[in-house]
Amino acid sequence: MIRLTRIGTVNSDFTEQADPFVMRRHESRITVDEKYREGLFRLEDSAYVMVVFGFHQADGFDLKGPIYSGEIKGVFASRSPRRPSPLGVSTVRLLSMADGVLAVRGLDALDGSPVFDIKPHAPVFDSGAEGWNGTADAGALDTGPETHPAYADPRFKMLRLVQSRDLAGCLLAAGTLHGHYCPGLALGVYASVAAMNRSRESFSDGLENLLAIVEVNSCFADGVQAVTGCTLGNNSLVYRDLGKTAFTLLRRGSPRGIRVSVKTDFGALLNETYPEFSTLFEKVIKKRAGSTEDMTAFKVKGREASFGLLSLPAERLFDIREVETEPPPFAPIVESLVCARCGEQVMKTKSVTAGADTLCRACAGAAVPCVTGAGIG
Known part of the structure; x- marks a missing residue:
């Protein structure tokens, strides 16, 4: 018979079940019982650790049920707390450790949850084919591309970033499409994350079920394409030539969508907050002048402004509202x-x-x- 020994307790801001992606953004503390603290020796060598804890408020189990997106899956294909053995495992960032208390971020355990084990996260053993950073070249996988998570769901990594509201991660991914970082791209990324998190059904399968209607063909549109998965090629991106930095996200079958538009004072905000970028934009992009050094400086300042804007609250940058809209017909298949x-x-x-x-x-x-x-x- 296996016996579980409680080695510590979770201290969290959450006393009842909440959105796990919200919970993981908050800092938690793990207080290890004094008689086990010697076992923490050199744990600080690890940037990430794995925490095994108990779902102490779980009452019984369900063999099938809805997951976060609403899809029905079996308990062993989900992260539901209602399990035959009510144990949870989270990989968390170790922020600090002192006197047997670990400060961590990324833990979706409730306050008072019993902790049964802590171990260092080792990418070579714990991250499967994809590695810790979630990236892998499918051609390099010894067991073939079908073992990679992206084989079953090409957008699995982006959806994790969106659901956890990891704006910087989304912007990094969008940069691979756009080729550089700029405020316009950052706005498209931020607007898309904001709209998608308004509804758990706002996730694209690349088959025209989710539509993004963009109103400008600028850097903003690339941010929308990268994050929503709605592109010109999969017929889910609709371009209305209105010249407005705005887009509407809607799902077929729903009479209403989410429209996100950039506030009219954004230009003034950008000029005030990042004056060097604005000056370089005028010189390098608008006037098509400037030296090689100016272009390099433009990219540097553009990167600083892009990631800096992500720290502002969405309501400072956007007007977000529900709108009634009619989706266009499905793309025709013709001879x-x-x-x-x-x-x-x-x-x-x-x-x-x-x-x-x-x-x-x-x-x-x-x-x-x-x-x-x-x-x-």
Whole structure:
């Protein structure tokens, strides 16, 4: 018979179950009983530790039930506290340790939870194929790409960042798409996280169930695409050429969406808070002037401003409200034809009939609308 020994107790701001992503943002303390404190020797060598604790308020268990997103899963495929053996495991950041008290962040245990074990987090053993930072080159996995979490859910990492409201993590990920950091990208990221956390159903599966309607084709739009997963290629990004730094997030089947627009005084706020960036933007981007050194400085100041803006409350940057909106139809699946002149395939709905021939618009000399930096033209 296995016997669990209580070695300490959790001290937390939460006395009843709450949103786990909110709980993990708060600092907690673990007080280790005096007779076990010698076992903490050199634990401070580890930046992250794993805590095994008890769900002391759990009453019974459910073999199936809803997870955070509302999807139904079995208890062993979920992190529900209602388990046959009511034990929880969290990997937390060790902030400090003194006199047997550990200050940690990332623990989703309630106040008074019994602690049964503490051990250092070892990425080589504890993080599976993806490693501690959640990234891996699928081609480098010894067991094949199907063992990587992204194989089953390509957006698993971004969704974790969104759910935990890790704005900096989301911005870092968006930077890989956008190529640089700037306030516009940061606004798109922040606006998307704010909108998605208004509803647990605001998560995209890349199949047009979630739509993002953007009103400007600027850096802001890349932030929206990266975080929401709504892109031009998966037909979930709709572009309305209104020239407003705003977007609306909506789910098909729902009559209402969340519209987030940047406040009208944002320009003044940016100029006041980050004057060096504003000066460099005017010189390097707007006037297309400046030296190589100016461009380097622009990127540095843009990075500082981008991550700095994330520390401001959402209500200082945005107007957020529910709106009634009608989603566009699903993208049509149409027949492909072959242009008689260039020999390339063209969608039937985009072809031109010239006598007995079917031509693409380019070969027919027809007008071709396109999106440029100036909008749709």
